[in-house]
Amino acid sequence: MAxxxxxxxxPFIVIEGLDRSGKTTQTARLHEQLKxxxxxxxxxxxxxxxxxxxxxxxxxxxxxxxxxxxxxxxxFSANRWELAxxxxxxxxxxxxxxxxxxxxxxxxxxxxKVSPAEPxxxxxxxxxxxxxxxxxxxxxxxxxxxxTPEQARARGGYGxxxxxxEEMQARVRALFGQIGSEMQRGSEGAENMPRWVxxxxxxxxxxxxxxxxxLVYPLVEEGIAEPVGKLWTR
Ligand code: DGP
Numbered sequence: 001m002a003x004x005x006x007x008x009x010x011p012f013i014v015i016e017g018l019d020r021s022g023k024t025t026q027t028a029r030l031h032e033q034l035k036x037x038x039x040x041x042x043x044x045x046x047x048x049x050x051x052x053x054x055x056x057x058x059x060x061x062x063x064x065x066x067x068x069x070x071x072x073x074x075x076f077s078a079n080r081w082e083l084a085x086x087x088x089x090x091x092x093x094x095x096x097x098x099x100x101x102x103x104x105x106x107x108x109x110x111x112x113k114v115s116p117a118e119p120x121x122x123x124x125x126x127x128x129x130x131x132x133x134x135x136x137x138x139x140x141x142x143x144x145x146x147x148t149p150e151q152a153r154a155r156g157g158y159g160x161x162x163x164x165x166e167e168m169q170a171r172v173r174a175l176f177g178q179i180g181s182e183m184q185r186g187s188e189g190a191e192n193m194p195r196w197v198x199x200x201x202x203x204x205x206x207x208x209x210x211x212x213x214x215l216v217y218p219l220v221e222e223g224i225a226e227p228v229g230k231l232w233t234r
Contacts (some may be wrong), residue, residue, distance in 0.1 A: 017145030100145030
């Protein structure tokens with residue numbers, strides 16, 4: 001690599017996406033391809049269902065347990081904070097992190113919740129949903145794998161877990177759109193936000209894979225000169 005690795009750290013890449021977008025396959029392929037190119041890379045995934053907090057989240061997602069919406073939102077966030085210092089030290093040690101879901105899913109899935117009696121009113125305000133994740137290690141690049149509800153249906157529809165319903169997914173998609181446009185439109189503080197790129201995940205898997213690679217590899221090759229940022233702070 002051309003750069004002075006002592007001065008630069010590795011990039012933190014987050015891949016977000018709707019259920020059925022191929023996100024898990026794409027993150028795994030990217031990880032494999034990086035390793036095949038001799039890049040030190042670590043693949044992490046949220047929620048991390050292996051920790052005690054993650055086990056509570058897993059039971060909730062599989063509807064084995066019921067939890068208050070606010071309580072489970074804070075558990076998802078705590079599950080990310082559990083790994084925060086590890087993420088930072090890994091990047092500083094020169095290992096690229098590929099992360100399957102992060103704080104953006106945290107906002108989108110919780111702010112998409114509505115009461116069955118009043119489907120037009122959100123249960124949890126957007127800003128309330130963002131608050132617990134403020135200050136987490138900031139990614140250097142977020143790729144949002146986007147598919148339409150029609151494409152998701154054509155891929156066999158959603159699974160059995162709690163949020164895998166078409167109306168919920170449509171609200172989640174709109175919220176991801178809102179989060180992405182906040183980052184792109186040059187709003188106050190947006191200059192310190194991670195770069196957000198929408199990837200059309202409705203295309204052939206190999207085409208999406210190439211698109212993802214072309215976005216990620218230059219960052220890995222160059223390294224990052226700035227310290228690890230803090231999400232939604234200045
Ligand atoms: P996955 O393992 O990628 O299929 O994610 C599990 C489900 O949990 C998926 O429907 C998205 C949802 N999810 C992921 N992160 C969060 C979060 O922070 N908050 C909420 N409410 N849902 C999340």
